[in-house]
Amino acid sequence: MKIIADMHTHTLASGHAYSTINELARAAAEVGLRGLAITDHGPGLPGGPHRFHFCAMRFVPRTIAGVRIFRGVEANILDDQGRLDLEPDVLEQLDFVMAGLHEDCGFCGQDIERNTRAILAAMENPRVKCISHPGNVVFPARYEEIVMGALATQTALEINNSSLMSVSRKGSNANCAEIAALCARIGAPVMIGSDAHICQGVGVFEDALKLLAEAGMPEGQVINASWQRLLDFLGIEEE
Ligand SMILES: [Zn+2]
Numbered sequence: 511m512k513i514i515a516d517m518h519t520h521t522l523a524s525g526h527a528y529s530t531i532n533e534l535a536r537a538a539a540e541v542g543l544r545g546l547a548i549t550d551h552g553p554g555l556p557g558g559p560h561r562f563h564f565c566a567m568r569f570v571p572r573t574i575a576g577v578r579i580f581r582g583v584e585a586n587i588l589d590d591q592g593r594l595d596l597e598p599d600v601l602e603q604l605d606f607v608m609a610g611l612h613e614d615c616g617f618c619g620q621d622i623e624r625n626t627r628a629i630l631a632a633m634e635n636p637r638v639k640c641i642s643h644p645g646n647v648v649f650p651a652r653y654e655e656i657v658m659g660a661l662a663t664q665t666a667l668e669i670n671n672s673s674l675m676s677v678s679r680k681g682s683n684a685n686c687a688e689i690a691a692l693c694a695r696i697g698a699p700v701m702i703g704s705d706a707h708i709c710q711g712v713g714v715f716e717d718a719l720k721l722l723a724e725a726g727m728p729e730g731q732v733i734n735a736s737w738q739r740l741l742d743f744l745g746i747e748e749e
């Protein structure tokens with residue numbers, strides 16, 4: 511299995527990341543990726559960009575250094591109704607909306623029922639194509655329900671490489687393995703993301719690929735293992 515696009519990366523705009531879009535794109539080209547999603551945090555995360563940042567992504571070229579750029583966001587799920595921190599008209603302008611639960615955004619992660627409801631509700635939003643790091647140990651959820659929801663709404667669950675490297679969300683490996691095994695059994699779509707916060711991290715997928723292999727994940731369920739499958743999933747027609 512070869513991952514052809516990194517669908518989760520952050521630029522300087524996130525407030526706690528260290529590269530530009532151009533640097534990420536050149537890094538993606540160097541490691542042989544065909545596509546790159548720029549998914550800066552939504553405005554709800556402390557230090558995150560204003561919503562104008564996302565409106566202005568129309569100025570970002572479709573291709574940089576030969577790499578197709580997907581204009582995206584990693585939006586914050588704010589409550590158990592699945593409300594996000596970007597308005598629908600802004601989400602509409604982006605190629606790829608990922609949503610996830612984060613600390614310090616006003617959502618308390620102590621309650622497994624509330625976490626589950628929040629993720630399920632976000633997946634009902636047709637603009638949301640992926641849930642970022644659903645295995646986050648800080649926000650435990652009922653994973654079988656989440657995976658069933660992912661299948662029903664055709665929302666990918668991310669296997670986040672950074673969660674597995676103990677650089678972020680330390681202690682999440684068992685949850686990620688459980689989610690991968692459930693996705694493989696139930697047939698729900700998954701995406702792999704590096705969650706790079708600096709250009710050197712683009713395209714680093716080894717731990718996530720190992721986890722998927724251990725889970726016996728069919729390649730056909732991994733959205734960003736095929737260019738055409740990815741475009742179809744995002745509803746994008748090749749220019
Ligand atoms: Zn995140």
Ligand SMILES: [Zn+2]
Pocket residue numbers: 518520584642705
């Ligand atoms: Zn992220």
